[in-house]
Amino acid sequence: MAQPRDIDSKLAPTVEEGVERLDEQHIFTTKTLGFLIHPNIPAPSPTAKIADIGTGTGIWLLDVAKSLPPTCQFTGFDATSSSFPESSTIPSNVAFKIQDMYRPFPPSELEAYDIVAVRFTSSGIQRADWIRAVKNLMTLLKPGGWLQWIDSCNFALYNSVPGTSRAACQEIYDGLDSFRAGDDLVLGLMMREGRNLRREETWRGLGLEDVHEDVFSTDRLQEPELRLRDKGTRNIVECFVGCLESLVGVEGSGWTTQRIERLNAEAMKEVDQGVYHTLDQVCIVGRKPAGDGAEKHGGENE
Numbered sequence: 001m002a003q004p005r006d007i008d009s010k011l012a013p014t015v016e017e018g019v020e021r022l023d024e025q026h027i028f029t030t031k032t033l034g035f036l037i038h039p040n041i042p043a044p045s046p047t048a049k050i051a052d053i054g055t056g057t058g059i060w061l062l063d064v065a066k067s068l069p070p071t072c073q074f075t076g077f078d079a080t081s082s083s084f085p086e087s088s089t090i091p092s093n094v095a096f097k098i099q100d101m102y103r104p105f106p107p108s109e110l111e112a113y114d115i116v117a118v119r120f121t122s123s124g125i126q127r128a129d130w131i132r133a134v135k136n137l138m139t140l141l142k143p144g145g146w147l148q149w150i151d152s153c154n155f156a157l158y159n160s161v162p163g164t165s166r167a168a169c170q171e172i173y174d175g176l177d178s179f180r181a182g183d184d185l186v187l188g189l190m191m192r193e194g195r196n197l198r199r200e201e202t203w204r205g206l207g208l209e210d211v212h213e214d215v216f217s218t219d220r221l222q223e224p225e226l227r228l229r230d231k232g233t234r235n236i237v238e239c240f241v242g243c244l245e246s247l248v249g250v251e252g253s254g255w256t257t258q259r260i261e262r263l264n265a266e267a268m269k270e271v272d273q274g275v276y277h278t279l280d281q282v283c284i285v286g287r288k289p290a291g292d293g294a295e296k297h298g299g300e301n302e
Helices: 020-031 059-067 127-138 169-175 198-204 228-245 255-272
Strands: 049-053 071-080 092-097 113-119 141-156 184-188 207-217 275-285
Touching: 020 059, 020 141, 020 207, 020 228, 020 275, 049 059, 059 071, 059 092, 059 113, 127 141, 127 184, 127 198, 141 169, 141 184, 141 207, 169 255, 184 198, 198 207, 198 275, 228 255, 228 275
Parallel strands: 049 071, 049 113, 071 092, 113 141
Antiparallel strands: 141 275, 207 275
């Protein structure tokens, strides 16, 4: 996943995410949403080109590639190649490239894609930065192409057994305030919505058409035999702990390795006793108007 640009680098050194955790996140999200490509987006043609932004391990892109004809072309972009799959395992119609989604893309990529998909690129993105990213990603789309953005928000903790504690899990989440800093946050794993954020209106204001937003809660998953609730909660706690580890040594943060290790052990015991989380998984899609060239909605240098 790309390093969030909306967080002060002094507060958020890069956290390299484990391949296994990233792939688990993909599984949980896909099961929650029930799709890889939103059903409002027409079925891709046999020659479609699809881009994945914040591709990480490429698991979403590779799953989509398996579901479509081999004549389609797929490109995964990320700010770092640290999680890219081994080159020997990559199909011939799939490529991975290093690219910051806020920076202008090479001319060869402009108006080249039928679908551009974005997933989990920020812990809490401000509207101005979101607009900047969306405008830049629109330059990748062919006229009539679709943008799909998936991210999370509204983390919450619950007990499933009376009298059990969720204090350690809550302390871990509450310790992430520096990742929620900023005005007018619109989306991201660390943020909670206090009002209608009107994300669809923002996209329409950028010229996108047929804009639609779906919000699914992770408690939609009802497969006890797969222990998805338990595994998903452990996954998200692991993610949060990794973020806290990036604050160790930051002046005034109050976080030490010992404190984090203690809380992590206590949090896992709480999950053992039935504490679980929910997240809202947000998917917003919109179509670039036919005949709308890259020069109309330029990137960062516009």
